[in-house]
Amino acid sequence: MTDTGYSIGEMCKEFQVTPRTLRFYEAKELLFPVRIGQKRLFTKRDRARLKLILRGKRFGFSLEEIRQLLNLYDLGDQQVTQMARTYELGLERLKAMEDQRDELNSAINDLKEQLVWGEDFLASKGVKLAAE
Amino acid sequence: MTDTGYSIGEMCKEFQVTPRTLRFYEAKELLFPVRIGQKRLFTKRDRARLKLILRGKRFGFSLEEIRQLLNLYDLGDQQVTQMARTYELGLERLKAMEDQRDELNSAINDLKEQLVWGEDFLASKGVKLAAE
DNA sequence: CTTGAAGTTGACGTGCACGTCATGTAATTA
DNA sequence: TAATTACATGACGTGCACGTCAACTTCAAG
Numbered sequence: 001m002t003d004t005g006y007s008i009g010e011m012c013k014e015f016q017v018t019p020r021t022l023r024f025y026e027a028k029e030l031l032f033p034v035r036i037g038q039k040r041l042f043t044k045r046d047r048a049r050l051k052l053i054l055r056g057k058r059f060g061f062s063l064e065e066i067r068q069l070l071n072l073y074d075l076g077d078q079q080v081t082q083m084a085r086t087y088e089l090g091l092e093r094l095k096a097m098e099d100q101r102d103e104l105n106s107a108i109n110d111l112k113e114q115l116v117w118g119e120d121f122l123a124s125k126g127v128k129l130a131a132e
Numbered sequence: 133m134t135d136t137g138y139s140i141g142e143m144c145k146e147f148q149v150t151p152r153t154l155r156f157y158e159a160k161e162l163l164f165p166v167r168i169g170q171k172r173l174f175t176k177r178d179r180a181r182l183k184l185i186l187r188g189k190r191f192g193f194s195l196e197e198i199r200q201l202l203n204l205y206d207l208g209d210q211q212v213t214q215m216a217r218t219y220e221l222g223l224e225r226l227k228a229m230e231d232q233r234d235e236l237n238s239a240i241n242d243l244k245e246q247l248v249w250g251e252d253f254l255a256s257k258g259v260k261l262a263a264e
Numbered sequence: 265c266t267t268g269a270a271g272t273t274g275a276c277g278t279g280c281a282c283g284t285c286a287t288g289t290a291a292t293t294a
Numbered sequence: 295t296a297a298t299t300a301c302a303t304g305a306c307g308t309g310c311a312c313g314t315c316a317a318c319t320t321c322a323a324g
Contacts, residue, residue: 020313021312024312
């Protein structure tokens with residue numbers, strides 16, 4: 001929480017992860033904490049990246065896929081030649097995410113219909129459901 | 133493809149999965165193929181369930197979570213008392229999916245912005261991108 | 265000074281979702 | 295009859311994403 005960065009403990013509390021997880025992410029080159037002596041100091045950038053990592057996970061991306069995605073957020077740090085390739089990758093990833101969103105929407109609709117159906121069925125049987 | 137059901141091979145081709153996967157899903161009680169002698173015969177219902185299984189996987193649900201979800205689609209087969217509980221579970225799941233959709237949408241927006249940014253940056257460097 | 269909290273590096277363990285043999289059977293096909 | 299083809303059942307292996315435990319260092323507080 002100091003202006004020098006965030007300790008591993010602070011990161012863990014904030015993001016609800018274990019130290020093991022953060023070290024693991026470092027090993028997989030998803031995070032790049034600075035070393036102060038022996039200890040890790042996570043930067044603002046690491047915080048931002050971790051947010052994206054956890055979000056990616058919720059969508060079922062693998063850590064390797066997330067690592068690719070993160071590079072997209074680091075365009076400024078990259079060589080121009082590599083950027084073009086990364087950009088292409090970003091477009092693909094975007095399409096995949098949009099497809100996923102569309103499918104998710106239809107799944108939600110399916111589920112909603114099913115719930116209405118079940119609700120009616122239960123009502124017809126005189127079963128009371130917990131009020132919202 | 134006959135009116136008696138679908139062989140494991142037919143299922144595999146149609147859904148791009150291995151026999152191992154289908155047997156595994158049976159073991160985990162996600163599918164319930166009928167036995168004709170020793171061989172499995174997958175029913176229309178199994179086909180429908182497999183579609184939902186694969187969709188669920190794309191959203192990062194575990195097989196166990198998917199199994200719960202599938203029960204929701206089988207309300208007709210269940211006891212009324214159990215249905216209420218299942219219904220509650222469905223509502224929770226629905227909320228989770230809607231949350232996920234919203235987050236996915238914002239992630240897509242983030243990514244789009246980032247892509248526009250990268251695009252402009254690349255253009256400013258005179259790099260040519262593959263046309264769509 | 266020592267004690268305790270917080271952090272470190274290995275190294276091995278674990279749950280999930282299958283992959284990959286090895287081996288066997290049952291029904292066509294040459 | 296012999297050989298595919300398609301399926302079956304174990305049983306062990308694998309990649310991912312960490313969990314867990316042992317042993318060690320650092321440092322502020324009592």
